[in-house]
Amino acid sequence: MVLFSRLEQLYEEAKSNRWFRYFTVFCRIVLALGFLPSGTVKIMGERFTALSGNHPLGHYFDALHLTGYYYTFIGIAQVTAALLLLIPRTALLGALIYFPIILNICILAYATRFEGTRITTLMVLASLYLLCWDYDRLKHILPVKQSNSDGYAAQKKPLSNRFPFLFFxxxxxxxxxxIVINQFLYEIRPGNSLEECQNGCPGSKYPKACEVFCDCIHNRGKPLATCLTEFERAKNSRRN
Known part of the structure; x- marks a missing residue:
């Protein structure tokens, strides 16, 4: 209980800090810019990415592109979330729409070993930060004990100019x-193209197995799981 009260006190201090507010606006703008182009492309009915259809994520986007109005609906949801984030009065609604979309995209990126895992992870964290920023409005629907504050005390305090070194x-x-964890998370990634995939082979511990994997993904268009199995088989044959 003491810990929870301390967290609420820190939250109120953050809400009345000018630098936290600048960072919040920055997150809203950056996240909105991340969804506006991709959402607009979907609304226009165009293919979202230049990834080859043989790429694991390319398979997914090709199938998604053929879903018709569902593809358009995703684009509308992305653009709506982005626009709502840019308007202060509707920023919370935008964050609530944005978070499940970007979380789904992030999990998809990790599942397909896409190179965009880093940026999507950061977008998830930024989106989660925006939800935490509006905790004073969300706490009324959360299973937590309500404090006696009216939720607007921080807004009535004069803004502090103290730079939050610990937070930043x-x-x-x-x-x-x-960035660092993603660098070592996977032994091998498909890359965004055959050339990008093969460029990582010379520095790989198993260059021949890496070439087998790249050929399996980008030339033969096999599923990721199948190509990973071939990669492991090529590694084992190299050891023997």
Missing amino acids: GCVFTAVASV
Whole structure:
């Protein structure tokens, strides 16, 4: 209970800090810019990415493109979320729509070993931050004990100009961690093209197996699971 009260106190301090507000606006703008182009492309009925149809994610986007108005609906949802984020009064609604969409995209990127895992992870974290920023409005529907504050006390306080070094240090650490962890998360990735995939083979521990994997993905268009099995088989044959 003491911990929860302390967290609420820290939250109120953050809400009355000018630098936190700048960061919140920054997150809203960046997230909106991330969805406006991709959503508009879907509304126009065009293929979203230049990835080859043989790429694991390319398979998915080709199928998604053929779903007709469902494809358009996703585009409308993305553009709507982006526009709502840009309007202060509707930013919370935009964040609520945005979060499940970007979380789905992030999981998809990891499942297909797409190179965009880093940026989508950061977008998920930024979207989650925006939801936390509006905790004073969301807490009324959350299973937590309500405090006696009216939720607007922070807005009545004069804005503090003290720079939150600890918070931005944590932001920097989170960004660096996402980049570093993703660098070593997978032994091999398909890359966005055959050339990009093969460029990683010379520095690989198993260059021949890497070439087999790249050929399996980009030339023969086999499923990711099948190509990973061939990669492991090529590694084992190399050892023997």
